[in-house]
Amino acid sequence: MTGLISKACGPRRSSGHAPVGSARAILLACGIACAGCVAPKPAVDLSLSGRMLPVVDGRIYPVAWRPLDVPPIVFERGEVSLSEQQSSMVASLVEDLRAERGMLVAVGFGRDGWSQDHTRVLAEARALEVRRALLLAGLERERVQTVSVGESPPPGWPSGGVPRQPSNVGGWVLFAEMLVPVEAWLAAGGGMIVEFEEEMEDGGEEP
Amino acid sequence: MSAAPQEQAAPATQAGDTVGQTALVVGEFTGGARRAVVSVLKEDLVWAGLLSPDIDAARPQAAPLSDDGGEGGVLQPWKVEGNVSGPNLEGRLLRPDGALAWSRPYQGEDLRRNVHRFADDVVETLTGQRGVASTRIVYVRESGGRSELFMCDYDGQNEVQLTQDRSINVGPSISADGTVLVYTGYMGGFPDLYVIDLEAEDRVRLVDAPGLTSGAAVSPNGGLVALAMSFTGNIEVHVVSLSGGASSRVTAGTAFSPSWAPDGRRLAVVYAGEGGLAKPSIAICGLESGGVELLGSRYESCLDPAWSPDGRQLAYTAVDAGGNRGVVVRDLARRTERMVASNGSEPAWSGSSRHLIYVSEGELHQVDIVSGRHRRIARSTGGRISEPTWSWRADPVVEAVPREAEVDS
Numbered sequence: 001m002t003g004l005i006s007k008a009c010g011p012r013r014s015s016g017h018a019p020v021g022s023a024r025a026i027l028l029a030c031g032i033a034c035a036g037c038v039a040p041k042p043a044v045d046l047s048l049s050g051r052m053l054p055v056v057d058g059r060i061y062p063v064a065w066r067p068l069d070v071p072p073i074v075f076e077r078g079e080v081s082l083s084e085q086q087s088s089m090v091a092s093l094v095e096d097l098r099a100e101r102g103m104l105v106a107v108g109f110g111r112d113g114w115s116q117d118h119t120r121v122l123a124e125a126r127a128l129e130v131r132r133a134l135l136l137a138g139l140e141r142e143r144v145q146t147v148s149v150g151e152s153p154p155p156g157w158p159s160g161g162v163p164r165q166p167s168n169v170g171g172w173v174l175f176a177e178m179l180v181p182v183e184a185w186l187a188a189g190g191g192m193i194v195e196f197e198e199e200m201e202d203g204g205e206e207p
Numbered sequence: 208m209s210a211a212p213q214e215q216a217a218p219a220t221q222a223g224d225t226v227g228q229t230a231l232v233v234g235e236f237t238g239g240a241r242r243a244v245v246s247v248l249k250e251d252l253v254w255a256g257l258l259s260p261d262i263d264a265a266r267p268q269a270a271p272l273s274d275d276g277g278e279g280g281v282l283q284p285w286k287v288e289g290n291v292s293g294p295n296l297e298g299r300l301l302r303p304d305g306a307l308a309w310s311r312p313y314q315g316e317d318l319r320r321n322v323h324r325f326a327d328d329v330v331e332t333l334t335g336q337r338g339v340a341s342t343r344i345v346y347v348r349e350s351g352g353r354s355e356l357f358m359c360d361y362d363g364q365n366e367v368q369l370t371q372d373r374s375i376n377v378g379p380s381i382s383a384d385g386t387v388l389v390y391t392g393y394m395g396g397f398p399d400l401y402v403i404d405l406e407a408e409d410r411v412r413l414v415d416a417p418g419l420t421s422g423a424a425v426s427p428n429g430g431l432v433a434l435a436m437s438f439t440g441n442i443e444v445h446v447v448s449l450s451g452g453a454s455s456r457v458t459a460g461t462a463f464s465p466s467w468a469p470d471g472r473r474l475a476v477v478y479a480g481e482g483g484l485a486k487p488s489i490a491i492c493g494l495e496s497g498g499v500e501l502l503g504s505r506y507e508s509c510l511d512p513a514w515s516p517d518g519r520q521l522a523y524t525a526v527d528a529g530g531n532r533g534v535v536v537r538d539l540a541r542r543t544e545r546m547v548a549s550n551g552s553e554p555a556w557s558g559s560s561r562h563l564i565y566v567s568e569g570e571l572h573q574v575d576i577v578s579g580r581h582r583r584i585a586r587s588t589g590g591r592i593s594e595p596t597w598s599w600r601a602d603p604v605v606e607a608v609p610r611e612a613e614v615d616s
Contacts, residue, residue: 114510114532114552115464115511115524115553116377116553116594117378117463117510117511118463118477118487120419120421121421121435121463121477125442125479128437128440128442
C-alpha cells in the first residue's frame with residue numbers, strides 16, 4: 001500500500017503545478033506529423049509499437065501531462081522492453097542530455113486502444129516505459145516528465161494561434177517513436193510550448 | 208441494488224419473466240395528454256419485461272400461472288389506468304379481480320417523468336424489484352476536440368449538458384443513488400478527478416495527483432472511489448475516499464477501469480501486465496484479502512468491466528482475434544460468456560441487472576439481456592457518445608414527491 005494526498009478543494013482552482021528542481025521545462029508538440037517534419041530523423045527508430053503518430057487535424061496534441069513532482073516509488077518494477085540497440089540509443093541520448101538545460105518530456109501515444117480508458121492508459125504506459133528506460137540509463141528522474149497523448153487535444157492547448165516561445169530552449173522532445181531536438185521542432189514552425197509557471201530552485205517550495 | 212420498497216405487495220410475476228408472459232394490460236387513461244402517457248408507459252413496461260410490444264395491450268393476454276393467477280394457465284391480467292391533468296398523473300393499479308391495488312398521484316413539472324415513476328411503481332409491485340424508468344444515464348459527448356458530460360433519462364429523453372467547461376471531461380461514474388458523479392476533467396490542464404454533487408449542483412476537485420487519473424468508479428455505498436493513477440510510475444488502481452485523504456493502492460502491475468462489486472469488497476479491473484502493454488484481461492481483486500483472480504476468456508482482450516448490481520454477472524467489452532468488438536455478459540457462477548451486443552463497447556448496467564447500455568458507432572444503445580431487444584437511445588448528433596454510466600436507483604429528488612393518496616391493498 002502506498003499513500004497520496006488527495007484533497008477536496010474549491011472548484012475551478014488553478015492547478016499550481018510546478019516541477020521540483022527545474023529551471024524550466026518544455027513540452028512540444030509538432031505542428032505536422034513527425035514523418036514530414038524537417039527535424040532530423042533518429043538514427044535508430046525507437047518505435048515501441050510500430051504505429052503511426054497520432055495526428056488530429058494535422059497536428060499532434062499532448063492530452064495529459066504532469067510534472068512528476070512526487071518522488072517515484074516503483075519505477076524500477078518490471079522490465080523495459082526496448083531492444084539492445086534501442087537501449088544503446090537511449091544511453092547515448094542520456095549522455096547528450098546531461099549537457100543540456102531543461103527537462104525531458106517522454107511522450108506516449110495510445111490512439112490504438114480498444115476503449116476510451118484503454119487508450120488513455122496505453123498512452124500513459126508507453127510514456128512511462130520511455131521514462132523508465134531513461135532512468136535505467138542514468139538520467140536524473142527529476143528531469144523527466146511524461147506526457148500521454150490520446151486522440152483529443154487538451155483544453156487550453158489550442159489547435160491554432162501563436163505558441164509561446166521559450167527563453168531557454170534546450171533538451172529534446174522524446175517521443176516513444178523518435179527523438180527530435182527541440183530546436184528542430186521549433187524550426188519546423190509548428191508546435192506548442194508549455195512552460196511551468198515559476199522558475200524554481202532545488203528544494204524550493206511550491207507556490 | 209434497488210431502493211427498498213415502500214410497500215410490500217406479493218409480486219405477481221418474477222423479475223426476469225420473458226416478454227409476452229406477463230399478466231398486465233394498459234387500460235383507460237383520461238385527460239388531454241393520455242395518448243402520450245400511454246405511449247411512454249407501454250414503452251416503460253415493455254422494457255421492464257411486463258408487456259409485450261407485439262400485441263394489443265388493451266386486451267388480456269396469456270400468462271403463466273402464479274400465486275395470484277387464475278385457472279387453466281390463462282390469467283386475468285393486472286391493469287394500469289389513470290387520469291392526466293397537465294403534467295400531473297393519477298395512476299392506478301388494479302388487481303386481476305378488478306380490485307384497486309393502489310392509486311397514487313405523480314406530480315411534478317415533467318409529465319414524462321411522472322409516467323416513468325408510475326411505471327416503476329407498477330414494476331415494483333408486480334415483480335418485487337424496483338423499475339429503472341426513473342433512473343438517469345450520464346455519458347461523454349465529444350465535439351470539436353472537446354468533450355463534455357451529458358445526462359438523460361433512461362430512455363434517452365430530456366438530455367441536459369452537465370458541464371460546459373470547453374474542456375475535456377471523460378470517464379464519468381454516477382453513484383448508485385444517482386446523487387454523485389465523478390469524472391476525470393482536464394480543465395486545469397491536468398487529468399484531475401472531480402466530484403459533482405448532482406443535488407447541490409456543486410463541484411470539487413478531489414484528486415490532482417501527478418500522472419494519469421482515469422476510470423474512476425464510485426463504490427456502491429457512495430463513500431469511496433476506485434480509479435487508475437500513475438503517480439507511482441506504474442498505472443495501478445487506487446481507492447480514495449470521497450471526503451478526501453490518502454489513497455490506497457489496490458493492484459500491483461498495470462491495472463485500470465475498476466468496477467465495484469455490489470458488496471463493495473471486490474473490484475473487477477482490467478489487468479495489462481507489468482508494463483501495461485500486455486493483452487488486457489479482466490481480474491477480480493479483493494480489497495481486504497489482496498487476492499487477485501484472473502478471469503479466463505475465449506476472447507483476445509477484455510476491457511471496461513461492469514459488475515451487475517445483483518453481483519452475478521460481469522459485462523465487458525470483448526475483442527476477438529480479428530479485432531471485432533462486442534459486449535459480453537459473463538455469468539460468474541457458471542463461468543460462461545454470452546455476446547449480447549455485437550459491435551458494442553463500454554457497457555453499464557441498470558439497477559435491475561436486466562438492462563445494459565453500451566456504445567456503438569458513437570451512439571448510445573440499450574439492450575434487454577432477457578429478451579434480447581435492443582434500442583438506440585441517443586444519437587451522435589451533437590457529438591459522438593462514449594463512456595456511459597447508469598444510476599442504479601431513481602433520482603431521489605423525484606422520489607421525494609409525497610404519495611398522500613396512496614392506497615395500500
